[in-house]
Amino acid sequence: MKYIELNNGISMPILGYGVYQVPDYEECKNSVLEALKAGYRSIDTAQAYNNEKAVGDAIKESGIPREELFITTKLWVSVYGYDKAKKAFADSMEKLQLEYLDLYLLHQPFNDIYGSWRALESLYKEGKTRAIGVSNFHPDRLVDLISFNEIKPALNQIETNVFYQREEDHEVMEEYGVQHESWAPFAEGNGDFF
Ligand SMILES: NC(=O)c1ccc[n+]([C@@H]2O[C@H](COP(=O)([O-])OP(=O)(O)OC[C@H]3O[C@@H](n4cnc5c(N)ncnc54)[C@H](OP(=O)(O)O)[C@@H]3O)[C@@H](O)[C@H]2O)c1
Incomplete structure (x- = not known):
């Protein structure tokens, strides 16, 4: 596995396994177990995917040392805001059954982004997550967030694939030292991708 270095110095596997649209407990747990067996070390879930417990159980059952994994x-936007974000993080961690997280993202650029980001900054400073970042942030929202907060997002996870290269977004992320991460790298199977 190749690794990339995020702007706070931590390493992240360049390939990850995502569990969007796998709400079924058994299917999600088995998929994550198989992915880990196949050599994946980075697993991408979300509060909104309703499968953090299945991911947590798979991690536990895999027996892979925690430090080898990147979770x-x-x-989710419905619980944005400082206090609600802190509580949502604790709920996610309980389901994932982890002592610490590797990366915590704001899923979308809506609602109380600032209050939520400050909660993420606080979680990061407390050592509860090794990095914090955003997802689906267009350049204007990303630069705004960077300009008026203490900690810069380590990463922005945006839709990127052969049909949708996001050159302008990529340029801005490079300029600000924010890692570009792709979601739907297989174009969700559309456009005769395979
Ligand atoms: N941050 C966000 O807002 C956001 C949004 C979307 C996704 N994500 C993350 O990115 C991850 C990946 O994105 P994604 O799952 O939406 O899309 P994706 O990885 O681009 O594509 C998944 C699709 O590819 C098909 N597929 C995969 N391997 C195949 C193969 N060998 N042959 C034929 N078809 C194949 C799957 O079909 P089947 O279903 O039929 O197997 C599925 O429909 C997600 O799981 C999630 O973690 C994040």
Whole structure:
């Protein structure tokens, strides 16, 4: 597995396994177990995917040392805001059954982004997550967030694939030192991709 270095110095596997649209407990748990057996070390889930417990159980059952794994989850917009974000993080961690997270993302650029980001900054400073970042942030929202907060997002996870290259977004992320991460790298199977 190749690794990339995020802007706070931590390493992240360049390939990850995502569990969007796998709400079924058994299917999700078995998929994550198989992915880990196949060599994946980065798992991407979200509060909104309703499968953090299945991911947590798979991680536990895999027996892979925690430090070898890179686990991402995301805060959903309905619980944005400082206090609600802190509580949502604790709920996610309980389901994932982890002592610490690797990457916590704001899932979408809506609602109380600032209050939520400050909660993420606080969680990061407390050592509860090794990195914090965003998802689906267009350049204007990303630059605004960077300009008026203390900690810069380590990463922005946006839709990117052969049909949708996001050159302008990529340029801005490079300029600000924010790692570009792709979601739907297989174009969700559309456009005769395979
Ligand atoms: N941050 C966000 O807002 C956001 C949004 C979307 C996704 N994500 C993350 O990104 C991850 C990946 O994105 P994604 O799952 O939406 O899309 P994707 O990885 O681009 O594509 C998944 C699709 O590819 C098909 N597929 C995969 N391997 C195949 C193969 N060998 N042959 C034929 N078809 C194949 C699957 O079909 P079947 O279903 O039929 O197997 C599925 O429909 C998600 O799981 C999630 O973690 C994040």
